[in-house]
Amino acid sequence: MKYTSTRNNKISINASEAILKGLSEDGGLFVPIEYPDIYNSLNDIKEMNYTDLSTFILKYFIPEFTETEIHNCAINAYKNNFNCTNCVEVRNFDNISFLELFHGPTLAFKDMALTIMPHLMNQSKETCKFSSDIAILTATSGDTGKAALEGFKNIDGIKIAVFFPENGVSEIQKLQMRTQTGNNVYVSGIYGNFDDAQNAVKTIFSDRNYNKYLNSSGTYLSSANSINLGRLLPQIIYYIYSYAELLRKNIINCGEKINFVVPTGNFGDILAGYYAKKMGLPINKLICASNDNNVLYDFFNTGIYDKNRDLILTESPSMDILISSNLERLLFDIYDGDSEKVSDLINSLYSNGKYSIPEYIQKKLNCFKAEYADSSDVKKSIYDVYAKYGYVIDTHTAVAYSCYQKYIKNSNDDTKAIILSTASPYKFASSVVSALGYNPSKNEFDDIDLISKISKSEIPESIQKLKTADIIHKDIYSKHNIKDAVSKFLDIRNGGDLI
Numbered sequence: 028m029k030y031t032s033t034r035n036n037k038i039s040i041n042a043s044e045a046i047l048k049g050l051s052e053d054g055g056l057f058v059p060i061e062y063p064d065i066y067n068s069l070n071d072i073k074e075m076n077y078t079d080l081s082t083f084i085l086k087y088f089i090p091e092f093t094e095t096e097i098h099n100c101a102i103n104a105y106k107n108n109f110n111c112t113n114c115v116e117v118r119n120f121d122n123i124s125f126l127e128l129f130h131g132p133t134l135a136f137k138d139m140a141l142t143i144m145p146h147l148m149n150q151s152k153e154t155c156k157f158s159s160d161i162a163i164l165t166a167t168s169g170d171t172g173k174a175a176l177e178g179f180k181n182i183d184g185i186k187i188a189v190f191f192p193e194n195g196v197s198e199i200q201k202l203q204m205r206t207q208t209g210n211n212v213y214v215s216g217i218y219g220n221f222d223d224a225q226n227a228v229k230t231i232f233s234d235r236n237y238n239k240y241l242n243s244s245g246t247y248l249s250s251a252n253s254i255n256l257g258r259l260l261p262q263i264i265y266y267i268y269s270y271a272e273l274l275r276k277n278i279i280n281c282g283e284k285i286n287f288v289v290p291t292g293n294f295g296d297i298l299a300g301y302y303a304k305k306m307g308l309p310i311n312k313l314i315c316a317s318n319d320n321n322v323l324y325d326f327f328n329t330g331i332y333d334k335n336r337d338l339i340l341t342e343s344p345s346m347d348i349l350i351s352s353n354l355e356r357l358l359f360d361i362y363d364g365d366s367e368k369v370s371d372l373i374n375s376l377y378s379n380g381k382y383s384i385p386e387y388i389q390k391k392l393n394c395f396k397a398e399y400a401d402s403s404d405v406k407k408s409i410y411d412v413y414a415k416y417g418y419v420i421d422t423h424t425a426v427a428y429s430c431y432q433k434y435i436k437n438s439n440d441d442t443k444a445i446i447l448s449t450a451s452p453y454k455f456a457s458s459v460v461s462a463l464g465y466n467p468s469k470n471e472f473d474d475i476d477l478i479s480k481i482s483k484s485e486i487p488e489s490i491q492k493l494k495t496a497d498i499i500h501k502d503i504y505s506k507h508n509i510k511d512a513v514s515k516f517l518d519i520r521n522g523g524d525l526i
């Protein structure tokens with residue numbers, strides 16, 4: 028199993044190298060050059076728990092790791108970090124099921140990959156005999172930062188620094204990050220919005236002298252964002268696991284096709300579903316659900332990707348994105364690995380803010396359907412799902428539910444469907460209580476108590492603990508000074524300025 032770059036198909040490297048590199052030097056993303064076929068193994072898969080299935084799937088993709096090494100990564104990630112035995116829960120109602128991906132340490136689906144990625148990275152270091160330290164730098168709009176901190180905390184040989192926009196994350200998200208424990212973590216606010224934080228981190232990555240200086244002192248920078256192969260591969264697992272769960276519950280027959288509905292931002296989650304389909308998982312349609320930032324809806328319906336529009340801040344903030352980076356991997360696939368063509372499209376995206384694909388290529392996107400939901404759709408969905416099933420969903424999941432209703436209306440497709448439930452309603456408590464018809468409180472913890480009463484569920488421990496946790500990280504930097512913050516954290520004097 029080898030991996031190549033979406034912008035240079037002559038490249039051929041191992042998974043472990045790709046995980047350490049993150050991004051290819053040509054700016055492209057690493058993609059598998061072939062896919063294992065699991066269709067004939069579905070009956071065996073039915074018998075596997077989450078860790079065993081993870082080992083089974085990942086060993087195809089990372090053959091240079093021994094089975095024991097992969098199993099250890101899976102155990103370290105999935106054995107004790109989740110508040111249910113098999114990491115995810117599948118809730119079934121009528122023809123739809125909700126795949127709850129929020130039982131990890133930070134209550135959002137990013138945990139599914141970010142709990143295992145640090146272990147895959149460390150094993151990659153060992154396999155590639157890479158002895159330097161790695162420093163992960165991440166700018167976050169909320170969910171990724173906290174999930175990365177939890178995943179990487181106390182991992183030997185890796186440090187992590189997270190920068191969040193002081194004016195761009197929820198109070199709960201801020202509290203989650205400012206109270207982060209661990210002997211290798213650093214957290215700071217940045218004055219400004221997400222773009223300011225993102226740009227500040229980007230200038231560090233592209234500062235050659237600074238990087239040279241860091242390398243000479245034994246540290247390499249890397250990132251934890253969703254273009255890393257180490258995040259993509261683990262996301263394939265839960266598509267297969269949830270299919271097996273429907274088999275175990277006798278909801279479907281072996282081989283029966285189902286639909287998946289995926290609340291989408293950077294296109295990482297749904298791309299993993301596409302890979303699962305390529306591997307033979309019986310999938311009929313992948314329904315790409317967007318919020319008001321409906322760039323992908325336009326792309327799938329017109330063949331034109333156009334980011335020239337204002338970013339709209341919604342109540343599903345983890346999907347407020349105009350450039351869905353992982354779409355580049357899909358382009359590579361539908362252009363049959365023509366990396367020159369992909370490079371042209373991406374260049375056009377960076378210079379004109381848009382690109383278009385011809386009709387014969389667009390036809391290859393037949394297994395996708397796209398819909399989008401606005402703020403009133405989201406409120407209505409949260410209300411309806413509770414009224415119909417007594418089940419409380421978060422704002423991101425509500426986008427998916429609403430899009431699924433629109434899809435059924437337009438298609439009359441009655442294939443059984445799984446909706447990916449990407450965040451716990453406790454994480455977006457005030458939006459959820461207001462959609463359910465209550466007045467949100469000034470104190471978010473009151474809304475959290477209310478959700479517990481309405482949904483008759485216990486407040487997750489990680490939220491409960493926040494009430495009394497110590498604030499450990501109090502820094503706020505200006506975007507011009509974050510190099511100082513990084514140097515101080517990495518304990519490097521002069522911050523490279525002497526070079």
Ligand SMILES: *Cc1c(COP(=O)(O)O)cnc(C)c1O
Pocket residue numbers: 135136137170171253290291292293294295296297345346423449450
């Ligand atoms: C990140 C995120 C998404 C979007 O996932 P992508 O892989 O970026 O498409 C959806 N919902 C939640 C809660 C998220 O944190």
